Amino acid sequence: MEVVSSGAASLEIPGYQILKKINQGGMSTVYLATQRSMGRQVALKVMSPVLNADPIFSERFQREANIVGQLSHPNIVAIHDIGRYRSLNYIAMDYLPGGSVADALTRGAIEPLEALHITRQIAMALDHASNKGYVHRDLKPENILFREDGSAVLTDFGVARAVARTTRMTNTGMVVGTPHYMSPEQARGAAVDGRADLYSLGVVFYEMLTSAVPYQAEEAVAIAIKHLTDPIPHLPARHSLYQGLMDRFLAKDPDQRFQRGLDVVDAIDQLLAAIEGKSPTPATKLNNTSVRVSSLLRALLMTLYGTIQDKVTTSWAKWRDKPIAESSGRAEQQTIMRFQQIMQQAQPVKKRSWMMAGMLCASLTLAWVLFTLFTEKFQWQSESTLVNDAVGITSQILLSDKVTQEPQLPGPVQADQDTLNPETQPTLRKVERAARSSEATQEPASSPVIGVTAIAEPAADASPDSASLEQNSGNTDKRTAGSPKAEAPETxxxxxxxxxxxxxxxxxxxxxxxxxxxxxxxxxxxxxxxxxxxxxxxxxxxxxxxxxxxxxxLERKYPPGKTFTSPLNIGGRGPEMVVLDPGSFTMGNKRRPFTSPEHEISIPYGFAISVHEVTFAQYDLFARDTGRVLPNDAGWGRGERPVVNVSWEDAQAFSRWLREQTGQKYRLASEAEWEYAARAGSDRPFWWGDTSARGKANCRRGCASEFNSLFSVSSAPVGNYKANDFGLFDTAGNVAEWVQDCFLGDYSKHRGDASPVQIKNCELRAVRGGSMREPLRNISSDYRTGLNQRAASKEVGFRLVMEL
Structure with a gap:
């Protein structure tokens, strides 16, 4: 137990070595501390004793903090521990040493491109939170912090909402939100949703560009009135490129704003693509904010106009020897550099556009010339000449291998019967049967019989100008009328x-x-x-x-329950797979918000899924063959341990390599396929029903796992615990598993089949099964969470599906 002196008071939190005070506000104090059990530095946030004196607040705070702990996203601060000690509520979360947006704004406005990237990352975080049914309600520069790598992280989730839900306090500082960043509906005291957070994000974006908030006044009430009634402010001319975004962010009517964070991401991606001279990707159905060439040109002209205006004003003031209120040298330098950057990047777009247009015109002209030449050539030739030419070419292609071995039938050979006049069909069928009979007498009985169709030559007295296919047919009938008629063989x-x-x-x-x-x-x-x-x-x-x-x-190639492995081209064999039959089940759990609503899934096809999680031995073989860096085993051992510290993209690369090595269709499972396999026919949260989990899973609390203790935790070798009724091991606990789907906050967009959910600009992927660090309730068959597809965690691995 550590004791820290802070003025007249002292703080004691078991399990933490408190190093120093980082920040202090009206509702909490944040300390830098070391979490002894993990040996990592954390930010320890301790709530104000004034709030902790309210028992209702303490109870609600704990529940809200648990909800925040479910918001697993790279741009949302991660919570490692929640507790209460001697009536003090505390939260241990990521330590973010990069400072905040507010700190950056003390040095002046932020570069536009940097502001766009910060806004994009926070929009992703807000979209994730909104999908979970959670509204921040206090988004401001102080709550956006930076990791060491510069990525933006949203903090202080849940506190404002907890206050609003649990108390009726009207003390100073106990408002829900900050007036300068409140949406109009917050100012009115109306119900809010995720669109209110996007309004606040727009205010922060405006402040990052201009280093000032859009609506300013002395009193909070006056600021709120401006949010309700004042028009949307115009950005300075040098930033007019971003006015379209600002109009959507700060619309008074929530229906006129961006509707979700992914809308913001789409709009920013298109704007960046236009600036960089790339073809912007199509907007999603939720987004109609696209950057037109005309809009970009107008913004560039406004930028030029603003810069020239600044220069003229400065020169006029100097000529008249009158001082002016000049903007900072940083802002002026930003204007010039920004304009030069846009102009330099916009030029290649024009060249590429003209080059593409020229190539398209040239291609169309060439196609028209060739079409004209061929059309005229066909018009010069008669029908009989066309037929004879086509038949002659076909006979050379089809019969070139038999010219020296078989007697050639008279006339051109092997024309397509479907293209000939119906009147010729009886004669052609007779000749074909005769040709087959002739070949049957010359070839062994075991050789394939290949039908050859003959077309009679035109009569000698037929004039070239009138030699058509119908005349050929008539002449053929005349030539064969006097000869003995061959009898057709029996069929x-x-x-x-x-x-x-x-x-x-x-x-x-x-x-x-x-x-x-x-x-x-x-x-x-x-x-x-x-x-x-x-x-x-x-x-x-x-x-x-x-x-x-x-x-x-026919016998099934892969009967249900069959296990098999596929040989690899480089030697060795792929993962052991087991075949599952088609089936149906109820997916989800209505008791959890992110697994609702429950819905019926029908899987009309059989498929194979790997018996075990992919092991280090299997993944290392792939990594060495492809020259990849071997993933860290977290000190737990390699071999038959499940592979960890691999991203969703790494798992996709492994499945592609396995397809190339085996010729089989390996891939990640969809969420529906994974849950169907994990349930193994059970309609209960766990495949073992309501019995004890002892000996069936590796988890933190409730499994009695020998690989988990009070002070240490590790993965178990695959197959260490009992398999479910489908023969699959470790579908609950051990390591969580990547699946194909984009992660959404609920099942509202899921369908009744087993296909994965995919959305545009998806970076957050679903993770199923829970890990060895999760309590028993979080390793059930329905439990799900999300993780950035490029993130690697020592708690996450994967298994594969093979299409049959």
Missing amino acids: YALTVSAQPDNARIRIMNIVPRYEPGIALEPGRYDVEISKPGFTSVRRWVEIESADINLAVQ
Whole structure:
């Protein structure tokens, strides 16, 4: 236990070594401390004793703080511990040494591009919080901090809401929000949602660009009235490029604002793409803020106008020897550098646009010339010449291999019967049957029979100008009328009855497609019956003097419950997989906000899923083959331990490598596929039902795991605990697992099938199953959370699905 002196008072928090005071406000004091159990530095936030004296507030604060602990996002401060000691409520969270936006503003306005990136990151954080049903309500520069790498992090979630919900205090400082950053609906005292936070973010964005808030007055009431009634302020001319964003941020009517954080991200991405000379990606259906070329040009002209105006004003004042209220040299330098940057970046856009337009015109012109030439050439030739040319070319291609081995039929060979006049069909069929009979007498019985269609040559007295296909047909009939008529050979019906239904049936050594009861001449026929997911059957069928009925039962290639591994090209084998049958289940849990609503899922196809989480041994093989850095094992060991410290993108790269190595369709599971496999037919939160979790999972509290103790925690080797009824190990606890889906705050956008949820600009991916650090309630089959797809955690691994 540590004791820290702070003036006349002392602070004692068990488990923490408090190093120094970082900040103090009306509601809390923040200390830099070391968390002894983990050996890491944290920011320890201790609530004011005035608030802690209210027992209702303390109770509600603990509940709200637990909700904040569920907001797992790279741009939201992470909470490591929540507790109460001697009537003091405290929270241990990430220590963010980079200062705040407020600190940066003391040095002047922030560079526009930097302000855009900060705004984008906070918008992502607000979108995540809004999806969880949480509103910040006190967004301001002091609550946006920076990590050591410069990324922006949103802090102080939940405190303002907890005060509003739990007390009726009217003491100084106990307002919900800060007047300069309040939305109009907050100022009215009306109900608010995530759009109020986006209004506040717009105010912060305005302040970052101009180093001043948009609405200023002496009293809080006057500021609130300005938020309600004053028009949206115009940015200085040098920043007019961002006026469109500001209009959407600060709209008085929430319906006219950005509706969610991802709208802001889309708009900023398009603006950045336009500035950098790239083609902006299409906006999502929720976003209609796009940067047009005309808007960009108008903003550039306004920027130029503002700069020239500043210069003229300065020169006029100097000429008249009168001082003027000059802006800081930093702002003037920003104006010039910004304009030069935009102009330099905008120039390549114009060149590329002209180059693309020129290439398009040239391509269209060339296509028109070629079309004209071919059209004229075809008009010069008669129909008979066209037919003969086409047939001659076709015969050279199809019969080039048999010229020296087989007697060539008279006339051009192998024309497409579907393109000929219907009157020629009877004659052509006779010639075809004769050709087949001739080949059958020359080739062995086991060789494939290939049909050849002959077209009779035109009569000698036919004039070239009138030699059409119909005349050829008539001449052929005249030439064959006097000769003995060859008898057509007998044909017999072949019928194949295949199970399962809809199997594909082909006769491999003839041209006509198989149809039930197809009429075939006596001979041997190579019949193939196939269907995806089943073992193909291929047989030679002998037709002699009777109809043939062939019954075939295909066997499933991957029957349910079958386990298998796929060989790798570099040696070794892939993960062990188990086959699951199609099925349906109820997904979600209505008792949790982020797993609601419950909905029915039907999976109409079978699939295979890896029996174990992918291990270090399997991942290291991939990393060495592709030259990747080996992930850190957190000191728990490699080999058969589940791989950790891999991002969602790393997992995707592993699945692509496995596809290349095996030729099989490996990928991450969708959320629905994962939950179906984890439940293993159970409708309870855990696959083992309501019995004890002992010996079934590795978790922090409630599992009695030998890999977890009061002072240490680690992953367990795969397969250490009992498998569920589908034969899968560690679907609860051990390490959490990446899946394909974008992570949303609930299931409102999920469908009734098992396809993954994908949205534009998705960076937050779903993680399922809970980890060894989670309590028992957070490793149930329905539990889910989100993590940035580029983040790597020692609590997160993955398993794979193989499409059958």
